[in-house]
Amino acid sequence: MAEYTCSTEQIAQAVRMYDGVRRKSEIGAMVRDLRIDSQEVIASFGEDAAVIRNHNDALLLAADGIWSKLMDADPYWAGYCSVLVNVHDIAAMGGKPLAMVDIFSISDITIRDLVIQGMHDASRQFGVPIVGGHLHPDTPYSVIDVAILGIAPIDGVIYSNTAQVGDTILVAIDLHGRVHPSCVLNWDSATLRSAEEVRSQIAVMQEIGTKKLVTAAKDISNPGLLGTLGMLLEVSGKGAKVDLEKIPKPDLLANNISFDHWIRMYPGMGFILTLKSEKIDLVKELFEKTGMTVAPIGTVDNSNELTIHYQNSSSRVFDFSKDGGVMHLGSYT
Amino acid sequence: MAEYTCSTEQIAQAVRMYDGVRRKSEIGAMVRDLRIDSQEVIASFGEDAAVIRNHNDALLLAADGIWSKLMDADPYWAGYCSVLVNVHDIAAMGGKPLAMVDIFSISDITIRDLVIQGMHDASRQFGVPIVGGHLHPDTPYSVIDVAILGIAPIDGVIYSNTAQVGDTILVAIDLHGRVHPSCVLNWDSATLRSAEEVRSQIAVMQEIGTKKLVTAAKDISNPGLLGTLGMLLEVSGKGAKVDLEKIPKPDLLANNISFDHWIRMYPGMGFILTLKSEKIDLVKELFEKTGMTVAPIGTVDNSNELTIHYQNSSSRVFDFSKDGGVMHLGSYT
Numbered sequence: 041m042a043e044y045t046c047s048t049e050q051i052a053q054a055v056r057m058y059d060g061v062r063r064k065s066e067i068g069a070m071v072r073d074l075r076i077d078s079q080e081v082i083a084s085f086g087e088d089a090a091v092i093r094n095h096n097d098a099l100l101l102a103a104d105g106i107w108s109k110l111m112d113a114d115p116y117w118a119g120y121c122s123v124l125v126n127v128h129d130i131a132a133m134g135g136k137p138l139a140m141v142d143i144f145s146i147s148d149i150t151i152r153d154l155v156i157q158g159m160h161d162a163s164r165q166f167g168v169p170i171v172g173g174h175l176h177p178d179t180p181y182s183v184i185d186v187a188i189l190g191i192a193p194i195d196g197v198i199y200s201n202t203a204q205v206g207d208t209i210l211v212a213i214d215l216h217g218r219v220h221p222s223c224v225l226n227w228d229s230a231t232l233r234s235a236e237e238v239r240s241q242i243a244v245m246q247e248i249g250t251k252k253l254v255t256a257a258k259d260i261s262n263p264g265l266l267g268t269l270g271m272l273l274e275v276s277g278k279g280a281k282v283d284l285e286k287i288p289k290p291d292l293l294a295n296n297i298s299f300d301h302w303i304r305m306y307p308g309m310g311f312i313l314t315l316k317s318e319k320i321d322l323v324k325e326l327f328e329k330t331g332m333t334v335a336p337i338g339t340v341d342n343s344n345e346l347t348i349h350y351q352n353s354s355s356r357v358f359d360f361s362k363d364g365g366v367m368h369l370g371s372y373t
Numbered sequence: 374m375a376e377y378t379c380s381t382e383q384i385a386q387a388v389r390m391y392d393g394v395r396r397k398s399e400i401g402a403m404v405r406d407l408r409i410d411s412q413e414v415i416a417s418f419g420e421d422a423a424v425i426r427n428h429n430d431a432l433l434l435a436a437d438g439i440w441s442k443l444m445d446a447d448p449y450w451a452g453y454c455s456v457l458v459n460v461h462d463i464a465a466m467g468g469k470p471l472a473m474v475d476i477f478s479i480s481d482i483t484i485r486d487l488v489i490q491g492m493h494d495a496s497r498q499f500g501v502p503i504v505g506g507h508l509h510p511d512t513p514y515s516v517i518d519v520a521i522l523g524i525a526p527i528d529g530v531i532y533s534n535t536a537q538v539g540d541t542i543l544v545a546i547d548l549h550g551r552v553h554p555s556c557v558l559n560w561d562s563a564t565l566r567s568a569e570e571v572r573s574q575i576a577v578m579q580e581i582g583t584k585k586l587v588t589a590a591k592d593i594s595n596p597g598l599l600g601t602l603g604m605l606l607e608v609s610g611k612g613a614k615v616d617l618e619k620i621p622k623p624d625l626l627a628n629n630i631s632f633d634h635w636i637r638m639y640p641g642m643g644f645i646l647t648l649k650s651e652k653i654d655l656v657k658e659l660f661e662k663t664g665m666t667v668a669p670i671g672t673v674d675n676s677n678e679l680t681i682h683y684q685n686s687s688s689r690v691f692d693f694s695k696d697g698g699v700m701h702l703g704s705y706t
Binding site: 078080081084085087089090092094097099101102103104105107108138139141142143145167169171172173174176179180181183185187189191 | 417
């Protein structure tokens, strides 16, 4: 198969050296400096969204920004993604996204209007209103950042640091998509879907949370599929073996991308989940109803390493036992 | 009195032309483009924080950023203020601040560490944890933006668009402060107060909300005292007459500032409130217990204009009936 001409070592290195992974390493020290204790905060740094207790509800709060290189390449798509990535953060926790605020630094009016159009379209498609924010109208740069509020039942929250040894690792991803014309590292499925379809995909995670079908999950974000799995394993204090052949993928030749490119892409809708094997069928069914593809790709172990396998070769991608690990992480994305 | 050498017209013009006021005017069109309907969103643009209904709770969501000129002048103070302004946004609505997320674009490590120190100190002083966020580590600029989640009883929320004709306009402000050494437009009271003191000042607004003591309120922010009052009047569809002599002020000579400078300053703790006259004494007492100074400065009317008076002269600051008004506004700050 043409798409497997890379060796496992080449793939491991491609993941490790990927900008989306490497830039996470700055975050560790910052996080330590900012932490203060609060009784109401159940989880914060290390999760896709922070969890704040309010009676029987978990209030979920997250923030995400858009790389300036994406803003330069395609302001409309940057605006769209600024909403998408935040909706993903809430979905990953099993939450319902309620509302967003944005912070917009902009001087160029043409860029501004395109970004707003993208935000508006995504906001309407996902049904999550933008309710306020802050505008810096006179900056020498263009940045769009969005923060989001979501909600979940307190006992229905899905965390990322709770993967257990022996769990199956499941990937759920929407393969019905395209390499985005403005950004080769974005696998765009969302704009090809109706509002009803994307909302049903997001809602699956809420059902999974409420029914306690998984032990841990994360949305696949900038670090890509294996990078995201690495983050989940690291905060869980676990390791895993992954079989590259089992990773769901679109027609790579038709889309003119290599396998190592695919696993570094940010998908329009994609989650990594860990779960007990008896729950696989039900979770698979829920996602497949919404048009997503689901596959078990490996098993959680106590190795503190993420190792990839392909036929007779294998390579270590991350060694989490090493000082500083690979990435820090999570709600600080 | 030396501090009143300005004419009312000079003061009116100083407020109108102030950058903190003028830069609000960009916001109107953006807001219209972003709005989508949602049943759970009770209030959004036009308020200091958006109000999202969750059973009997109002979830309050706001975002605020720091001017790049402040970041250039004093990164520590910029970090401190990024927390302060967000806490003000929740307090203005009668809410309890619960948690914040930050979005940080930074390349210079020295600046980063100073900003984080400032955020950390303010977060600890006000008792509001930073629970996550997003880091852009490789940007050619330095920006700090913060979003905040707060909560209030649904019937204890204080709005800014509900001022009524005949209401007294009250200013509550902490005069125990100093012109901040790095920024002449910041009246810094918060860093001179203990954690207990600033938290009690914030808590007064919660008590006012729960006891329904005011008809409307806003925190005094970048547009200064009269600019903030203008925003409140505009969204309320009202006007007002204000007596400049009644505006509380520190010793202007000792602080080496003019009166028109004072009324454009961002105070460490300051609110504009409108209320029925029979509530004045109780509200005054609540604020004064926390060391703040309270004074009635004028009356809400149906003129659609903000007019300032001093002795025998008077001038119009804003005419809200004119197309586009003066400022838009509010949660889009």
